[in-house]
Amino acid sequence: MSAGVQRRWQGLLFVAPFLLLYCTILIYPLLKGAWLSLYRVDLFGGGTFVGLGNYGRLFADPVFWQSMANTLLLALMIVPLLTAIALALALALNRATRGAAILRGVFFSSAVLSVTIVTLIWRFVLAPDAGLLGELWTAAGWAPLPFLSDQSLVLPALAVTTIWWSVGFPMLLFLAGLQQIPHDMYEAAALDGAGRWTTFTKVTLPALKRTTILVFMLQTAAQLQLFGQSQLLTAGGPSGASRTAVLFLFESAFGRWELGYASAAAEVLFVLIVAVTLTQYALTGRPGADNAR
Amino acid sequence: MLLFAVLALSSCTRADDKTHVYLQRFFGECGAEYGGKTDVAKAEGECGIITTVTNAFNATDGKAVVDTNVIAWPGYPQLTAQMAARDPPDVVSMHENVISDYASKELLEPVEPYLKAAGLDAASFTKASQEGVTIGGRMYGLPWDTHGGLWHINTKLFAQAGLMRGGKPVLPSSPQELLTQARQFRKRTGKPYLIQSLVGDPAGAARNLYTYVMAQGQPVFPDARHLKVNTPEGRRVAEFFRQLTAEGLGTSNMDTPAAIAAFMSGEGGIYPTGTWMIGQFQQESATPGRPLYGSYAVMNYPRLWGQHVIYVGGHAWVVPKRERTPAQKAAIARLFRFMAQHNYDWARTGHLPAVTAVLDSPQFRALPHRADIAPLADIGRPLPGYVRRQSAVEGIVGEEMAGAITGQKSVPDALATAERRVNEFLAELD
Structure with missing residues (x-):
């Protein structure tokens, strides 16, 4: 055996435990899900092969399409705003003062809460009859807005809840990105007489390009799988106006035991997430391929 | 290392020689308040009453112990997963309107043998609660209430x-x-x-x-x-x-x-x-x-x-299918009898009792508002x-x-x- 072949085998042996785990908990379920989507099957096994029947039924199901539209709309509402707010917070708190450290902790604190607690808090804010906003509206002499029962308000309400919950981690990523920017670049910009806005757009933003793309892609993938807020705050209502794709497949799999049908929905969602992520990747350029640090 | 593993495993074994019945239920967790209490008459609320009922069974039965697992309401995804893994509990709280799902997949045992062993006559339950647990002429649960x-x-x-x-x-x-x-x-x-x-x-x-x-x-x-x-x-x-x-x-x-x-x-x-x-x-x-x-x-x-x-609708206690020893089956029957004996206590929650004699009793009628709503047991219709x-x-x-x-x-x-x-x-x- 040549030295090169031996080195390759040694390398494979080193990564084998990880590969085995990866295949067992990720690749196998992925393939099994695709296989199940071709069957009419419940949670107790057996089942009948129906080919693409589940997909045909899925594409003719208006509830599924409504859930997909809700999911995309939520991602559109959440991801750009969340990224901008996280960046703004990181810029504001990127300093070595005690106050900034405390505020970093405060803004990150929501991220450690479970979705149950988050939705409980936001129910107290959004409920029109006894919620915080309802009380404020009433005190101002206005009729409270039914955020959780109006078809046009419920998605923005879920978006705000999600942004409040999720802003901490992207803020930390941006803070880490900001601390990677060499100070001499700012000194050079100052010597050139660049103002704050010019410095931000010509130095900070380009240097944060990789972080921004990372935050955008991670958040897009995460928000396309939004579930708990929809299930706990509104149960997908009113009239399905806040039912997300994952809630749809949860209801199919665990409410109606339609495992094959739910698997078909999961496969479609998987393809959508991969497509959106790859499109973003292609449109924004390969991170690291330019001079961004 | 081997010694450590043996010690760790031996610490998991039960310290008593009693028959264990694994009961899984919703109705909440209130161990802090009722964990050690056995006086059912003094308990309040769904959680308090069912907790003291099982505590009292454990204290009085002598041969069996009920191990309770409390799940978040209604807990069916968890139960379904347990059944799919062929490791279901022995006794489970279940809404009557979902019994047909599990019974039709042959995941539940008909309970007539348990009722017979417990000395409970199917006719002793109200019409609504009997209908709620009967699928295809077989009873698949001990009726517990009508709501x-x-x-x-x-x-x-x-x-x-x-x-x-x-x-x-x-x-x-x-x-x-x-x-x-x-x-x-x-x-x-x-x-x-x-x-x-x-x-x-x-x-x-x-x-x-x-x-x-x-x-x-x-x-x-x-x-x-x-x-x-x-x-x-x-x-x-x-x-x-x-x-x-x-x-x-x-x-x-x-x-x-x-x-x-x-x-x-x-x-x-x-x-x-x-x-x-x-x-x-x-x-x-x-x-x-x-x-x-x-x-x-x-x-x-x-x-x-x-x-x-x-x-x-109504609540019932069902018995998922699995291998059980004769001692476990006998323990489940005794638990059923004990629960039926405490159906009045459960009715203090507001639910209507499943046992006709309790529904008709002066004790139940004397509870606030119960006389006004008692006809529900007769005019109630499940799907x-x-x-x-x-x-x-x-x-x-x-x-x-x-x-x-x-x-x-x-x-x-x-x-x-x-x-x-x-x-x-x-x-x-x-």
Whole structure:
């Protein structure tokens, strides 16, 4: 055996435990899900092969399409705003003062809460009859807005809840990105007489390009799988106006035991997430391929 | 290392030689308050009572111990996963309307042998609770209670609206009468007649539709695969509740906690919800200074059309299929007997007892409001046992019905959509 072949085998042996785990908990379920989507099957096994029947039924199901539209709309509402707010917070708190450290902790604190607690808090804010906003509206002499029962308000309400919950981690990523920017670049910009806005757009933003793309892609993938807020705050209502794709497949799999049908929905969602992520990747350029640090 | 593993494993073995029965239930966790208590008569609330019942069994049986696993309500995804993994509990709390799902997959044992061993006669249970656990002529659970829709009433507001007679609320006997009374109520009190929980709570809206469609003599499910509500009878019910809501006689933006809070704060006349709220509302009405103090009554849903029937459900204890020793089977039978003996204690929660003798007992009738609602055990009607996935069906029907009531969808559209969604997935069942 040549030295090169031996080195390759040694390398494979080193990564084998990880590969085995990866295949067992990720690749196998992925393939099994695709296989199940071709069957009419419940949670107790057996089942009948129906080919693409589940997909045909899925594409003719208006509830599924409504859930997909809700999911995309939520991602559109959440991801750009969340990224901008996280960046703004990181810029504001990127300093070595005690106050900034405390505020970093405060803004990150929501991220450690479970979705149950988050939705409980936001129910107290959004409920029109006894919620915080309802009380404020009433005190101002206005009729409270039914955020959780109006078809046009419920998605923005879920978006705000999600942004409040999720802003901490992207803020930390941006803070880490900001601390990677060499100070001499700012000194050079100052010597050139660049103002704050010019410095931000010509130095900070380009240097944060990789972080921004990372935050955008991670958040897009995460928000396309939004579930708990929809299930706990509104149960997908009113009239399905806040039912997300994952809630749809949860209801199919665990409410109606339609495992094959739910698997078909999961496969479609998987393809959508991969497509959106790859499109973003292609449109924004390969991170690291330019001079961004 | 080996020694450590042996020690670790041996520490997991049970220290006693008693037969263990693994019971899994909802109804909440209250170990901090009731963990060591065995005096069932002194316990309050669903959790307190069921915890002390099992504690008392453990303290008195001598041969068996019940190990309880409390799950979040309703816990069916977890139970289903346990069954799929072929490791289900021995005894499980289950809503009667989902028993058919598990029974049809042969995941539950018929309980007649356990009832026989426990000396319990199937005829000793109320008609509604017997029907609730019987699928294809076999009993698949120990009936535990009957629960259904009730009208919880603020009698102070009713008096203000001129709707009290002889100390009892005046309830309507037709849709037109209800509208007249609701308008009168609104005019005199400035508050809504009905507090409706329509946000994130499909059960209430489905209960209204089922109840009043059945009252008109039309089966909601003429067969196992077809929901039938987009009919003149169904549209009549949905249009009626839609009109109530559109006129501001019923609320439209409340979820369950908001509706409960509104009723307890005296913000409306009637809160249609279930038997399970009696205890809490009764406590409010007995507490001086509370808005509901001395002004609470509870009645069955009134007859508005046709016959006086009400859609009901119930809780039961089921036995998932798995290998068990004769000692475990005997322990389950003894547990069933013990539970049936404490059916009165359970009825203090507000649910109706499943045992006819308890329902008819002076002790039960002497509990607050129970005489008013006792007929529910006779006029209560579950959906037919052949209807599978009733929990999922209720979710869809309630969602569409709520859309119709609040005006988000037209009535024919909502009811037709409910039928299409339900019938489509029922058609897929084996």
